[in-house]
Amino acid sequence: MRGMLLSLVILGFAISAIAQDITLPAPKKTGGKPLMEALNQRQTHRQFLNKELDLQTLSNLLWAVNGFNREDKRVVPTSQNKQEIDLYVVLERGIYFYDGKANTLVEKLKGDHRKSVGRQDFVHTAPVNFIIVGDLNKNSRDAAIIDAGFLVQNAYLFCASEGNLGTVVRAYFDKEEVKKLMNFTDKHEVIITQTIGYIK
Numbered sequence: 001m002r003g004m005l006l007s008l009v010i011l012g013f014a015i016s017a018i019a020q021d022i023t024l025p026a027p028k029k030t031g032g033k034p035l036m037e038a039l040n041q042r043q044t045h046r047q048f049l050n051k052e053l054d055l056q057t058l059s060n061l062l063w064a065v066n067g068f069n070r071e072d073k074r075v076v077p078t079s080q081n082k083q084e085i086d087l088y089v090v091l092e093r094g095i096y097f098y099d100g101k102a103n104t105l106v107e108k109l110k111g112d113h114r115k116s117v118g119r120q121d122f123v124h125t126a127p128v129n130f131i132i133v134g135d136l137n138k139n140s141r142d143a144a145i146i147d148a149g150f151l152v153q154n155a156y157l158f159c160a161s162e163g164n165l166g167t168v169v170r171a172y173f174d175k176e177e178v179k180k181l182m183n184f185t186d187k188h189e190v191i192i193t194q195t196i197g198y199i200k
């Protein structure tokens with residue numbers, strides 16, 4: 001009996017340690033506001049509802065920010081098409097790598113790490129934070145810094161188009177803390193962070 005109980009406990013630990021990736025629904029690539037209206041409404045928000053994004057909205061957002069709109073090319077441009085920008089998504093339940101080809105969030109860390117990814121209070125309760133990382137094995141630092149800006153702006157425009165979503169790009173975070181948390185090498189530079197959520 002004791003042996004069986006022990007096996008069950010070990011099995012429980014093993015199951016909880018298994019990575020739990022999130023398969024996203026296919027992104028919806030039609031609709032939204034006309035571009036000129038979205039541009040006119042683009043702005044920074046810093047107050048968000050404590051409410052998760054539904055998976056369809058999250059999938060659409062991630063596709064707009066770093067997805068593929070052709071066989072091997074992305075919605076955002078990158079210098080020499082090196083595609084050196086990696087997008088990590090911080091949710092309340094964990095931190096995930098966005099795999100745009102597989103349309104999947106690949107679990108990297110379990111648990112709520114929002115306190116580590118920004119110094120402003122709203123970061124710690126917002127449903128979505130991005131960590132935008134340059135893979136310097138693939139491209140120069142200069143290129144990565146410029147290319148990261150396209151992801152940020154696409155998130156701004158997506159939110160403006162949705163109307164009920166807000167976002168803020170954030171340089172005010174502890175780079176070393178995020179690097180340590182994510183176990184990044186010097187060749188993976190955290191360039192910028194961004195918060196997204198329903199507007200309060």
Ligand SMILES: Cc1cc2nc3c(=O)[nH]c(=O)nc-3n(C[C@H](O)[C@H](O)[C@H](O)COP(=O)(O)O)c2cc1C
Nearest residue numbers: 042043044045046120152168169170171172173192
């Ligand atoms: C590179 C960059 C870094 C920024 N960092 C922060 C930040 O750490 N925290 C913050 O609240 N806003 C940050 N912002 C947002 C700006 O404060 C905001 O864009 C500016 O006040 C203009 O407002 P608007 O975006 O509504 O036009 C940043 C903007 C940029 C472009």
